[in-house]
Amino acid sequence: MERYSRQMLFAPFQNEGQDKLLNSSVLVVGVGALGTSVVEQLARAGVGHITIVDRDYVELSNLQRQTLFTEEDVKLMKPKAVAAQEKIKQINSSIKVESYVEHVSKENIEKFIKEKDIIFDGTDNFSTRYLLNDIAYKYNIPFIYGGVISSRGMSAIFIPNKTPCFRCLMKDNYSEGQTCDTVGVINPAVNIVTSLQVTEALKYLTGNMESLHGGLISFDVWNNQFNKIKFTKVNPECRTCQLEEFPTLYQKDDIEESVLCGRNTIQIQHHKTFDLTLWKERLSKVAKVTETPFLLKVEVARDITFILFPDGRLLVQGTEDVVKARSLYDRYIGT
Numbered sequence: 001m002e003r004y005s006r007q008m009l010f011a012p013f014q015n016e017g018q019d020k021l022l023n024s025s026v027l028v029v030g031v032g033a034l035g036t037s038v039v040e041q042l043a044r045a046g047v048g049h050i051t052i053v054d055r056d057y058v059e060l061s062n063l064q065r066q067t068l069f070t071e072e073d074v075k076l077m078k079p080k081a082v083a084a085q086e087k088i089k090q091i092n093s094s095i096k097v098e099s100y101v102e103h104v105s106k107e108n109i110e111k112f113i114k115e116k117d118i119i120f121d122g123t124d125n126f127s128t129r130y131l132l133n134d135i136a137y138k139y140n141i142p143f144i145y146g147g148v149i150s151s152r153g154m155s156a157i158f159i160p161n162k163t164p165c166f167r168c169l170m171k172d173n174y175s176e177g178q179t180c181d182t183v184g185v186i187n188p189a190v191n192i193v194t195s196l197q198v199t200e201a202l203k204y205l206t207g208n209m210e211s212l213h214g215g216l217i218s219f220d221v222w223n224n225q226f227n228k229i230k231f232t233k234v235n236p237e238c239r240t241c242q243l244e245e246f247p248t249l250y251q252k253d254d255i256e257e258s259v260l261c262g263r264n265t266i267q268i269q270h271h272k273t274f275d276l277t278l279w280k281e282r283l284s285k286v287a288k289v290t291e292t293p294f295l296l297k298v299e300v301a302r303d304i305t306f307i308l309f310p311d312g313r314l315l316v317q318g319t320e321d322v323v324k325a326r327s328l329y330d331r332y333i334g335t
Contacts, residue, residue, distance in 0.1 A: 025048065029053050032122060036068040042198060049096045051112060055104075058073040058077065058078050060074050065185060113136075119143045120197065124179065124330055131248040151189050151222035152218070157197075160241065164231055164233070168240075179332060260315070264317065266322055274308045
């Protein structure tokens with residue numbers, strides 16, 4: 001217990017709290033900017049069992065804010081889940097860490113949540129967050145949301161039967177059209193969000209429920225703005241925590257993908273329409289964009305091109321890997 005001696009001197013922890021942490025099991029979905037910081041803090045605190053799930057691999061642009069990764073990971077194109085697990089084992093070899101290189105979906109989410117005490121959001125898109133929220137409330141597991149973009153961030157812990165859920169606050173039609181790959185992000189904003197996430201988790205896991213802040217904290221660290229929205233009553237028409245429909249688990253996906261045979265292309269349909277003028281302005285900052293009266297051609301990488309149509313269709317040219325196409329879509333288009 002010497003490893004945790006300074007933490008155990010903290011009055012709300014002591015031996016009993018540390019024992020609770022060592023016997024806790026958490027799921028972290030996504031180990032990008034948020035997820036890497038979360039798992040490192042959890043491991044150093046002594047959370048006994050951490051399960052990591054991520055679909056992506058390490059790239060050079062990740063290193064500015066994804067703190068567990070190195071240039072060697074980039075060179076080896078190492079999956080983020082694997083690289084994170086390796087680093088955590090070097091930080092704390094006494095805890096159990098599992099990693100899965102998978103895209104989380106309604107088909108596989110149940111296998112990851114077994115015997116978990118908390119689900120952490122380390123993702124970059126709202127469709128996966130709604131999925132995590134639904135599974136959390138179906139199985140009565142707290143869900144800790146975190147979001148960051150530019151210099152702004154948000155965090156909240158949603159507890160079944162005690163607080164409104166993520167869908168109550170964000171509704172079903174949340175759409176901003178901004179991602180870290182289009183408007184950027186600074187690392188201090190990331191660290192603030194993850195510190196809020198992990199602090200609430202430590203309170204919950206050690207039984208200090210009275211110290212939970214009970215709301216949604218948001219901030220813009222660059223412009224010195226900090227706000228807290230106190231949780232109020234649940235939305236009586238919420239399809240997750242009140243009607244228990246859990247739509248992302250049982251209904252048809254909002255995003256439809258299809259492989260266009262022989263064309264090395266994935267078609268994705270999600271947005272009802274694309275305003276080509278608006279998307280040209282957004283994407284021109286990070287990619288070469290060609291506009292015609294009928295479409296936008298966006299060269300997002302050396303071997304990947306997006307084709308955006310006004311009717312909401314998007315072609316990802318250069319791959320037949322649906323998971324890769326969805327990852328790129330989330331990074332540049334968002335939800």
